[in-house]
């Protein structure tokens with residue numbers, strides 16, 4: 050064995066040992082995340098789109114159960130309470146039963162631009178606001194899966210995975226069976242699995258047959274999603290890092306694109322290439338009998354540090370270049386987000402890691418950005434598209 054190969058093999062062995070060790074620490078079977086999220090009356094009222102006074106009045110009149118109380122007498126609500134309150138008051142924020150879910154791909158071929166961070170935080174934001182969400186992790190790196198407390202390693206021996214569903218070699222064809230629960234009552238996930246990489250090979254190998262086989266390989270995810278699209282309001286896709294057949298599947302299945310671009314020179318330049326590649330790939334899909342028509346495409350500045358002069362320039366350049374496509378608010382670079390994601394959580398699930406003020410600023414910023422995305426999503430359903438933010442909420446009681 051050559052010195053180089055030997056060295057690489059040694060590193061691999063060391064990495065595997067370290068991975069196994071980390072797994073025993075981080076992924077203890079008893080270390081499952083339990084959601085410990087509660088809200089005071091003001092936040093609860095805001096999340097259901099009512100005033101705190103209206104909430105208190107409905108409770109006093111017995112239309113709503115009395116809220117839980119801390120020993121100090123402060124009232125609080127859980128996620129389940131919010132769902133029950135919406136039901137009791139006839140508040141329905143999502144689509145109508147006959148409408149389809151909005152399938153939003155958080156798409157960019159570069160790694161480290163914030164795709165998984167945005168997917169996780171947007172899922173949590175939408176769930177907090179009353180939407181039913183399905184997250185599909187198409188990235189073999191599985192960071193989003195891990196943030197929803199599923200260890201991809203546990204799926205190795207499981208046939209009911211996304212990889213098995215997509216692979217033309219497999220006989221497994223019930224997409225709904227790939228869907229798992231998460232700690233969030235209204236978020237489900239199709240986890241990434243180690244077999245996704247194999248699925249990519251299997252899908253690509255249909256190129257030899259051409260024609261119908263290729264078309265089926267490009268539409269596999271779209272067909273799977275079609276079987277569950279009435280059951281969710283929003284389906285979020287975290288795509289693979291490179292554009293192959295998996296990536297094309299994501300593009301074919303999506304009905305809207307959210308493109309994260311950090312306010313860094315290099316990422317901005319690579320995005321120009323990315324836009325071209327997107328257009329090329331849409332043409333490939335069209336040529337193979339799989340036309341796509343996105344309801345919306347939006348660019349979101351995914352990390353912005355206003356104190357860095359270079360980034361201010363970049364933000365202005367992005368505003369000029371992307372014009373109508375760019376979300377009005379950038380996502381600020383924040384230690385809160387970094388710390389939360391390192392602990393496999395979103396900031397919606399975690400307590401302030403520094404000052405309460407920093408945490409609130411970070412959360413308000415994300416709420417503002419995702420509020421814009423929420424508007425785009427609502428525009429896609431005819432039941433909510435013409436009526437604006439709150440008028441779209443149908444109230445029966």
Ligand SMILES: Nc1ncnc2c1ncn2[C@@H]1O[C@H](COP(=O)(O)OP(=O)(O)O)[C@@H](O)[C@H]1O
Nearest residue numbers: 160161162163164165166381382383386387390
């Ligand atoms: N707004 C932000 N502020 C601070 N750190 C961020 C922010 N967005 C993402 N990050 C960090 O950047 C890294 C890469 O993000 P990630 O979402 O994994 O990118 P991708 O999925 O595109 O590879 C992660 O460590 C994440 O914590």
Ligand SMILES: [Mg+2]
Nearest residue numbers: 164165188192
């Ligand atoms: Mg990622």
